[in-house]
Amino acid sequence: xxxxxxxxxxxxxxxxxxxxxxxxxxxxxxxxxxxxxxxxxxxxxxxxxxxxxxxxxxxxxxxxxxxxxxxxxxxxxxxxxxxxxxxxxxxxxxxxxxxxxxxxxxxxxxxxxxxxxxxxxxxxxxxxxxxxxxxxxxxxxxxxxxxxxxxxxxxxxxxxxxxxxxxxxxxxxxxxxxxxxxxxxxxxxxxxxxxxxxxxxxxxxxxxxxxxxxxxxxxxxxxxxxxxxxxxxxxxxxxxxxxxxxxxxxxxxxxxxxxxxxxxxxxxxxxxxxxxxxxxxxxxxxxxxxxxxxxxxxxxxxxxxxxxxxxxxxxxxxxxxxxxxxxxxxxxxxxxxxxxx
Amino acid sequence: xxxxxxxxxxxxxxxxxxxxxxxxxxxxxxxxxxxxxxxxxxxxxxxxxxxxxxxxxxxxxxxxxxxxxxxxxxxxxxxxxxxxxxxxxxxxxxxxxxxxxxxxxxxxxxxxxxxxxxxxxxxxxxxxxxxxxxxxxxxxxxxxxxxxxxxxxxxxxxxxxxxxxxxxxxxxxxxxxxxxxxxxxxxxxxxxxxxxxxxxxxxxxxxxxxxxxxxxxxxxxxxxxxxxxxxxxxxxxxxxxxxxxxxxxxxxxxxxxxxxxxxxxxxxxxxxxxxxxxxxxxxxxxxxxxxxxxxxxxxxxxxxxxxxxxxxxxxxxxxxxxxxxxxxxxxxxxxxxxxxx
Numbered sequence: 001x002x003x004x005x006x007x008x009x010x011x012x013x014x015x016x017x018x019x020x021x022x023x024x025x026x027x028x029x030x031x032x033x034x035x036x037x038x039x040x041x042x043x044x045x046x047x048x049x050x051x052x053x054x055x056x057x058x059x060x061x062x063x064x065x066x067x068x069x070x071x072x073x074x075x076x077x078x079x080x081x082x083x084x085x086x087x088x089x090x091x092x093x094x095x096x097x098x099x100x101x102x103x104x105x106x107x108x109x110x111x112x113x114x115x116x117x118x119x120x121x122x123x124x125x126x127x128x129x130x131x132x133x134x135x136x137x138x139x140x141x142x143x144x145x146x147x148x149x150x151x152x153x154x155x156x157x158x159x160x161x162x163x164x165x166x167x168x169x170x171x172x173x174x175x176x177x178x179x180x181x182x183x184x185x186x187x188x189x190x191x192x193x194x195x196x197x198x199x200x201x202x203x204x205x206x207x208x209x210x211x212x213x214x215x216x217x218x219x220x221x222x223x224x225x226x227x228x229x230x231x232x233x234x235x236x237x238x239x240x241x242x243x244x245x246x247x248x249x250x251x252x253x254x255x256x257x258x259x260x261x262x263x264x265x266x267x268x269x270x271x272x273x274x275x276x277x278x279x280x281x282x283x284x285x286x287x288x289x290x291x292x293x294x295x296x297x298x299x300x301x302x303x304x305x306x307x308x309x310x311x312x313x314x315x316x317x318x319x320x321x322x323x324x325x326x327x328x329x330x331x332x333x334x335x336x337x338x339x340x341x
Numbered sequence: 342x343x344x345x346x347x348x349x350x351x352x353x354x355x356x357x358x359x360x361x362x363x364x365x366x367x368x369x370x371x372x373x374x375x376x377x378x379x380x381x382x383x384x385x386x387x388x389x390x391x392x393x394x395x396x397x398x399x400x401x402x403x404x405x406x407x408x409x410x411x412x413x414x415x416x417x418x419x420x421x422x423x424x425x426x427x428x429x430x431x432x433x434x435x436x437x438x439x440x441x442x443x444x445x446x447x448x449x450x451x452x453x454x455x456x457x458x459x460x461x462x463x464x465x466x467x468x469x470x471x472x473x474x475x476x477x478x479x480x481x482x483x484x485x486x487x488x489x490x491x492x493x494x495x496x497x498x499x500x501x502x503x504x505x506x507x508x509x510x511x512x513x514x515x516x517x518x519x520x521x522x523x524x525x526x527x528x529x530x531x532x533x534x535x536x537x538x539x540x541x542x543x544x545x546x547x548x549x550x551x552x553x554x555x556x557x558x559x560x561x562x563x564x565x566x567x568x569x570x571x572x573x574x575x576x577x578x579x580x581x582x583x584x585x586x587x588x589x590x591x592x593x594x595x596x597x598x599x600x601x602x603x604x605x606x607x608x609x610x611x612x613x614x615x616x617x618x619x620x621x622x623x624x625x626x627x628x629x630x631x632x633x634x635x636x637x638x639x640x641x642x643x644x645x646x647x648x649x650x651x652x653x654x655x656x657x658x659x660x661x662x663x664x665x666x667x668x669x670x671x672x673x674x675x676x677x678x679x680x681x682x
Contacts (some may be wrong), residue, residue, distance in 0.1 A: 004673035012672070026384060028489055033561060034387035036489045037379055042368060045463065046375035047479055051470045080374035089388040091477045093434075096673060122386070128672040129392045131472015136432045138388055138479040139375075144551075146378045148369055156527040220374060235373075288583035325354075331469040332345035332352070332437065 008126055011100065019121040021114060022181045025086065026122055035088050035122035037140070044083035044141045044148070045336045048074045052132035054331070060176045063102050065197035067109025070135045073222065075117055075201035076275040078141040080220035082210045084203060085117065085141035085321035090124035093134040101129035106135070117201060153282040155237035158216050159288075160229070160304035162248060162278045163205045163293075166221060167264060168195025170271020171253035172261065182259040188252035193282035195250060198302040199275040205295040206277060212292055223328030224272040224282020225258035233282065242324065244317040248301040269315075270327045280306055322333035342441045349467055352441065359448040360462040364456060366427065367463055376463035377480070378428050380612035383490065384481045388414045391477035392474035395672070401517045404443050406538035408465020410448025411476045411668060414563065416458055416542035417616040419482040421561035423551045425544060426458065426482035431465035433477040439445070444529035447476070458542060485493040486551035495621040499557050501645035503619045504546045504634075507562060508605060509536025512594035515603065521610035523600040529593035536591060540616040545637040547618060553633055555626020563644075564669030565613040571656045571667035573621065580650035583665065585658040610656075611668045621647055 003011055016030045023029075028036040039257065050056060050070050059088050071088060078085040090110065094103060114121055119139070121126055172192035175181075181189065202220070209215040217236055219228040225247065249264045257264035268274075286302065293300040304316075313324040344352055348440065357371045364370075390605060391397060391411050402410065407670060431451065456463055459500050460480070470522040500554040513533035516522075543561070550556040558577055560569040566588065590605050598605035609615075620628055627643065634641040646656075654665040 006673075008672040027493060028422070031498075032489075032491055033559075034385045034424065036383055036422060036424075036484065038383050041381065042377055042379050043384060043481065044375045044377050045428065045481060047432045047464065047477070049432045049434055049465050049466045049468045049477065051434050051468055051472075053471055054469055066607060077374040081369070081377060083377075084373065087386065089386060089479060091390045093390055093475050094673075109466040123388065125388050125390045125393055125477075127390045128395055129472060129475065130394055131475070134390075134434050134475045135471075136388070136390065136466075136477040138386075138430060140384065140386060140481065143377065148373075150369060150373055174342060187639045218374075225477050247352075254467065268520065288669075304526075313347050331349040331434075331467065332347075 003094055003098050003100055003103065004096055006100060011103065011239050014104060014124055015107045019111045019114060020106060021120050023120040026120055027118045030124045037122060042143050044078045044081050044143060046074055046077040047136060047138040048077065061197050062106035064109040066181050067106035068113045069197060069199055071110045071113040071228065071257045072201045073275060073318050074137040074139040075119065076220045079201050079203045079206040080277060081217055082143060082145055082218065084144050085119050085139045085143040087140050088114065088119050088121045089138040090121055091136040092126050093129040094126065096128050097131060099209065103225045116135055117203060123292055139322050142251050144207050149209060149215050151217050151219055151232050153216040153234035154232055154306045155216060156238060158280040158282055158306040158307050159302050160240055160242060160280050160306065161300050161302050162276055163202050163298055163300055165227060165248045165250040166252035166274040167253040167271060168192050168266035169273040170267040171256045172196035174228055174260065175256060177261060184256055192253040192256060198275065199273065201275060202277045205293060205298040208292045208296045208298065212285045212289040214282035216280045216282060218277060218279035221274040221278055222272055223275045224270045225278060226269040226324050227326040227328030228278050233311050233313050237311055238306050239311065240313045241307050242305055242313060242315050243303035244315050246301060246303040249260060272328055275328065344435055344441055344444060345437055347441060351500045352444065353467055355445060356448045358501040360452045360455060361443060362461050364461040366424055367461055377682045378463060380483065383423050383484050383521055385419050385422050385484060387415055388477060388479040389418065390436055404446035405450040406448035408453045408604050410538060410540055411478050412451045412454040413540050414616060415478040415480040415540045416460065416575050417561045419480050420542050420544045420547040421486060421559055421618060422558065423486055423547055424482040426460050426480045428479060428481050429455065429460050429462045429497055429556040432477040432481040433467050434470040435467065436474060439471050451647050451656045473535040485548050490550060491594050492560055492576035493559050494557040495520035495573055495579050495645050495647045496557055497579060497649045500627050500643050500648065501581055501583060501621050502643050504543050504639055505617045507532050507566060507615040507617055508590040508594040508612060509591040511672030512547040512597045512606040513537035515601065516617035518599060519601060525597055529596055529660045530537055532593040532613045533597060537614065540614065542616060543618045546634060546639040547664060549630065549637045549639065553626045553630040555623035557621045557623060558621035559618060562615040562619055563613055563616045565611045566619060567610040568666040569619050574652050574654050575579045578652055579647045580652065581654045582648055583654060583656050585656050587642060587644040588622065613669055
């Protein structure tokens with residue numbers, strides 16, 4: 001069935017039913033001029049837009065996962081401020097020939113993510129477009145501590161960490177781009193695909209970082225470590241030394257890199273879309289943080305330190321020290337990064 | 342200069358400077374993973390998307406006005422809940438060949454509106470698209486009273502009102518569609534254009550409605566009176582009788598209608614984008630509301646009453662009573678409404 005057969009209002013009714021969820025914080029949900037939601041302190045708010053052909057491709061990600069990922073990518077931004085996401089607005093610009101089932105699948109993925117991460121979709125907008133599908137997700141949430149975790153508080157002496165593993169999403173993109181399966185084990189392929197299509201916002205890790213009282217800067221890995229570390233270095237006006245050996249690259253990404261003749265570290269540094277957290281912590285807090293993270297079921301890896309010196313990031317390896325230049329995805333650069341970012 | 346010549350991050354820096362504004366409520370503004378804003382009670386939140394060729398056309402609206410209107414249309418949704426808008430996120434999906442100056446103009450319009458209505462742009466997202474320009478504006482705000490003004494509280498005996506004047510925006514669209522200036526006085530043409538390109542969110546009127554304590558339902562006129570009144574009738578499960586003679590049509594729209602052989606009332610009923618408020622009020626509160634509105638500099642017109650009976654809206658005129666069917670813009674209907682909505 002085409003969207004234009006049931007019309008804007010018919011579609012809104014179907015989508016509302018898909019994401020409806022009991023949430024005592026919501027006074028007014030989908031269906032009035034605006035939503036009304038209970039908050040009683042500072043709010044965290046962020047918005048992210050995903051465009052067909054730019055951020056995703058139908059042959060790389062199914063529509064349910066697309067909805068899941070569009071939502072979790074925005075939740076990740078709230079976590080990266082030390083926030084707990086709570087409520088979501090979804091805006092869709094839909095091609096006129098789009099099928100209702102395709103849009104419903106996106107909402108099924110959003111419903112899945114909203115159940116998993118305890119957020120509610122409370123409103124949105126649906127319009128038509130002559131261009132590709134555009135999804136905009138806005139999330140509000142609360143701060144988990146007294147202050148936000150910004151990018152700008154790193155001090156010399158602090159340690160640099162990253163949560164979970166990185167490089168999996170970029171390895172999947174490369175796998176898709178080459179169009180070859182190499183001799184990659186099905187379980188490895190599945191893991192890469194999961195990292196790309198079902199990213200997990202690190203809300204628990206963010207809570208542990210707030211509780212440890214010593215997290216001095218924080219960012220989520222949406223654009224690749226090189227770019228996120230550069231952000232922290234620039235905002236905090238410090239220099240970062242990163243031990244290349246310590247970067248926790250997903251083993252499946254390492255194995256794929258070997259088969260494909262790629263450098264595994266490049267997936268982590270320049271790939272992005274891992275939605276892990278990267279930041280800095282005081283040495284004192286690191287001691288409490290490691291077991292705390294374990295209690296949250298999150299692996300935390302120390303990958304470097306904050307040092308005196310000019311803004312910038314150096315990568316240390318057996319070959320010595322070299323500058324790590326930020327190279328993420330610029331939406332308007334002609335060079336570009338990934339084909340789909 | 343093309344956007345791709347300065348890149349995503351160069352553009353963000355320029356736009357940030359354009360909308361930067363001192364606001365003690367903002368802890369973190371543009372430039373981190375998310376914004377952090379002080380609130381201490383329920384928040385109102387809404388999002389609206391505008392697509393080139395669907396919601397606007399470059400030959401009908403200049404880019405500064407486009408930014409102004411995209412922002413004020415969303416502010417209007419907050420006002421329509423009895424809310425005072427406070428903070429804004431802006432997401433743009435931009436064609437690769439877009440000029441920087443064009444995007445800056447949109448932000449200049451947003452800056453103008455944010456000064457005029459005391460809101461701050463605190464973040465957003467900028468991505469590229471192979472399709473038309475897409476603007477998504479999200480607004481948060483506070484409730485001005487203890488409860489939101491919903492669509493669902495109208496009771497038999499209440500009076501139906503509308504603020505300001507209606508029909509001007511739709512008359513301008515029709516004027517543009519015909520491509521003729523008829524013999525329309527320049528001042529009338531200018532007024533129609535202002536109504537279409539510089540809509541004013543009725544925040545003051547919303548505050549008066551909250552203060553009068555007797556506003557039982559509220560909506561903003563984005564889709565035309567017929568559609569907004571039908572919403573109230575449906576949500577409140579009441580019948581509305583509207584006196585066609587009392588609908589406050591902009592005099593310039595009346596004069597244009599006469600010249601163009603159109604029915605002026607049709608502009609008000611089916612046109613939309615007036616961004617006035619329409620709703621219901623108890624007879625007791627109407628007495629306090631009229632002078633209160635005057636104090637806010639807002640004209641309020643009583644146009645009908647809520648009566649017992651089946652859901653629906655009737656239009657009363659010298660020709661008797663006839664059903665007023667909702668006919669706004671459906672984004673996916675093949676019939677469509679305005680060419681640009």
